[in-house]
Amino acid sequence: MKTNERVLVGYLCYLTEDNKSRRSHNFFRSLESIALLENQACRVVAINNNCSEDVAKLIDAQKGIDETIAFKSNLWDVSVIYSCAKLAKERGYDYCCYMYDDFVVYDANFISDCVDFMDENSDVGCLRIPYYSYENRNSFDSEITPKSVNPDSVRHFSHNHVLRSPLIWEGPYKIKGHVFYKNNWHYSSRPAIWKTDLLLSFFEGESHVPVMQPFEKYACKKFYETGLKTGVLDNGAMHTFLESERCSSQASLGQSTQISLAKIDAELLGLDT
Numbered sequence: 001m002k003t004n005e006r007v008l009v010g011y012l013c014y015l016t017e018d019n020k021s022r023r024s025h026n027f028f029r030s031l032e033s034i035a036l037l038e039n040q041a042c043r044v045v046a047i048n049n050n051c052s053e054d055v056a057k058l059i060d061a062q063k064g065i066d067e068t069i070a071f072k073s074n075l076w077d078v079s080v081i082y083s084c085a086k087l088a089k090e091r092g093y094d095y096c097c098y099m100y101d102d103f104v105v106y107d108a109n110f111i112s113d114c115v116d117f118m119d120e121n122s123d124v125g126c127l128r129i130p131y132y133s134y135e136n137r138n139s140f141d142s143e144i145t146p147k148s149v150n151p152d153s154v155r156h157f158s159h160n161h162v163l164r165s166p167l168i169w170e171g172p173y174k175i176k177g178h179v180f181y182k183n184n185w186h187y188s189s190r191p192a193i194w195k196t197d198l199l200l201s202f203f204e205g206e207s208h209v210p211v212m213q214p215f216e217k218y219a220c221k222k223f224y225e226t227g228l229k230t231g232v233l234d235n236g237a238m239h240t241f242l243e244s245e246r247c248s249s250q251a252s253l254g255q256s257t258q259i260s261l262a263k264i265d266a267e268l269l270g271l272d273t
Helices: 020-037 053-061 078-091 111-120 134-140 196-201 212-226 249-256 261-269
Strands: 007-013 042-049 067-071 095-100 103-105 124-128 170-175 178-183 192-195 208-210 229-233 238-240 258-260
Touching (some): 007 020, 007 078, 020 042, 020 103, 042 078, 078 196, 078 261, 124 196, 208 212
Parallel strands (some): 007 095, 042 067
Antiparallel strands (some): 095 192
């Protein structure tokens, strides 16, 4: 374990023979950027979501990845969200983080400051780490600047997504070389650092969970009920692409998909499923 290692990062990888033609370029940009996590206060566990054999070898050899868990089937985005929380709890990490192979890391020194921010702000349940600029918020609001213009733009409304209440911002909070804010933002499946116990609680009592946007809707309600706030790393630590997998035609298939948590558990243990 690295010195002061308190975050377990789950990194979801999904590059197959079927999607290589459209995903390879961005996938390898993302994979190579994981090297920037090598000397940070985290352990990176790659979740190989049924990648092709040649890609699996590259994932295993990638600098910055400490461990790989190979799944035999595609268990969608919830596989890394659930897995990072479960593994972090089992291994004694205070915080967990999920990220994906369509995000490129560009900050080589953000994890420790993020941990300090979370430690000092007990009212914050999660910390958003994708590219974001507080001073240019309109450029990151998808209702003002569409994702076709800025792939990192997102919806700007509160935990109570039904009422679509505006965000209430607090900060800035400067910690060493980084600046943070906090607000009442809704849950998002985009990369974030979470209190381990909090994220894992979203799955308690459930045998199956939805994926993609249906899971986000489910998790929005769960997060809203906690009363906790969302932290925001100003300027972020990673960016995504216009060609994100979440924007593909395949993503629409997730509207009716349900994933068995027992199946993810079995995959984590390397059992036949």
